[in-house]
Structures are given as C-alpha cells and as structure tokens.
Amino acid sequence: MTAAPRKTSTGKTAAKKKTAGKASAKKTTVKKTTARKVTAKQAAVKKAVTKKAASRKAATRKTAAKKAAAKKARVKKTVAKKVVPVKAAAEKAPARKAPPAKTGWNPNIVVFACNWCSYAGADTAGVSRIQHEPHFRTIRVMCSGRIHPGFVLRSFEKGADGVMVSGCHIGDCHYVSGNERQLELFEITKKLIHLLGLEPERVRLEWISAAEGPRWAAIINEFTDQVRRLGPSPLKGERKAG
Numbered sequence: 001m002t003a004a005p006r007k008t009s010t011g012k013t014a015a016k017k018k019t020a021g022k023a024s025a026k027k028t029t030v031k032k033t034t035a036r037k038v039t040a041k042q043a044a045v046k047k048a049v050t051k052k053a054a055s056r057k058a059a060t061r062k063t064a065a066k067k068a069a070a071k072k073a074r075v076k077k078t079v080a081k082k083v084v085p086v087k088a089a090a091e092k093a094p095a096r097k098a099p100p101a102k103t104g105w106n107p108n109i110v111v112f113a114c115n116w117c118s119y120a121g122a123d124t125a126g127v128s129r130i131q132h133e134p135h136f137r138t139i140r141v142m143c144s145g146r147i148h149p150g151f152v153l154r155s156f157e158k159g160a161d162g163v164m165v166s167g168c169h170i171g172d173c174h175y176v177s178g179n180e181r182q183l184e185l186f187e188i189t190k191k192l193i194h195l196l197g198l199e200p201e202r203v204r205l206e207w208i209s210a211a212e213g214p215r216w217a218a219i220i221n222e223f224t225d226q227v228r229r230l231g232p233s234p235l236k237g238e239r240k241a242g
Ligand code: FES
Pocket: 114, 115, 116, 117, 118, 142, 143, 144, 145, 167, 168, 172, 173, 174, 175, 176, 178, 179
C-alpha cells in the first residue's frame, strides 16, 4: 500500500495562485474582447456620421451650384437684352464724323468707369483717334461693384444731367462678381432716380471691354444725344432755387 501524498501549505498556495492566474487571464481576455467590440461599434458610428456629413455637404454644394447657375442664367438674359441694341450702335460708331446739329446746350455727363475694362476701352478709343462727344467727365473706379447708388445721386446733386455706370462684361470682372453686384445696385439706383422725379433715361449701365474703343465712342455719342434730348436736369433748378 502506497501512502497518499501529503498536502503541504506550499502546495495549497500554488494551487490557489494557479486558479487566480487563470481567472485573471480570463478577465483580461473578456476585457480585450469587450474593448474590441466597443472600438468596432465606435468606428461604425463614426463612419455613419462622416457619411451623413459628406452627403449633407454634397447636397449643399449641389444646391449652391444650382443657385449659382440659375443666377448666371438670369444675369446673362438681362445682359443679352441690353447688349443687342448697343451692338448695332457700336458698328455705326466709326462712321460718325461730325457732332449733331448744335442746340445751344450741351449736357454735363458723369461716367463711372472700371479701371480694368471700361476705362481701358475709353483709352483704346482715344489711342485709335475715334471721335466722339466730349461732354462728359470720367471717374475711374477699381470695379463697377464699387459704384454705390449714392455716387450717382451725388453726381445729380452736383449738377450732372446724366450718369453712366460702366464695367467689364459679365464673367470678365477682375474681382469675380463686382459687375453682378452692380446689376443689383443699379436696380436700386433706378428706383431712387424715379423717386427723385428724374427720367430713367438719365442713367445708364453699360459693359465695355478694353478692346471695345468703337463701342465706347458709340455709347458715349448715343447717351449724350439721349440726355441732350431730355434737356437740363430738373434738379439743377431745384438747387438754384434752394
Ligand atoms: S473689374 Fe471691371 S467690373 Fe469689376
């Protein structure tokens, strides 16, 4: 008969340690699995949020592009309406040799011209020695978008009989959309002119490029004749009376 192994206190401790080790290893494995699960869940949530944000951004971009295209189309339509009759006048420009018959009165016209296109167009007309009416003063501004309706009103207050605002063609503005802004401002200018009791023909908005010297001359001639037919500005009398 063999004797049973004696249980020593050292053996008991070793068994206990082994069990504790196993439990801690199990705990660590569970912890790791849970952490992995949580991370995967978080990643999925993050992915979903990013996807949603991206789709929202794309939708916003699409709407903005749609709006911009609609605005461009609207502007193009307005410009096309204005440019067609002036085109015919521009072709006639070089043929004008002598000024129209003297009426005894010449208007004072103020022309606001943007530095990059219209002012350069006036320069082209001068360099090409194209003759045109001289009864205007040019005020150079950096962009037609800078010409506030107040500038036009101030010109009339100071004795102008007609005011023309000019800039680069739509799409050619050197500050991207200054001329589109002027289109909006000019609508306000026209309303103010109407409120003051002035004829709408006393103000004009034109797009003239640096190469369009003949067009500049044609428009100046046409506008001068138009204001001459209207006669002196009624605000001039008001000023004297005041
Ligand atoms: S720069 Fe010419 S209209 Fe803006």
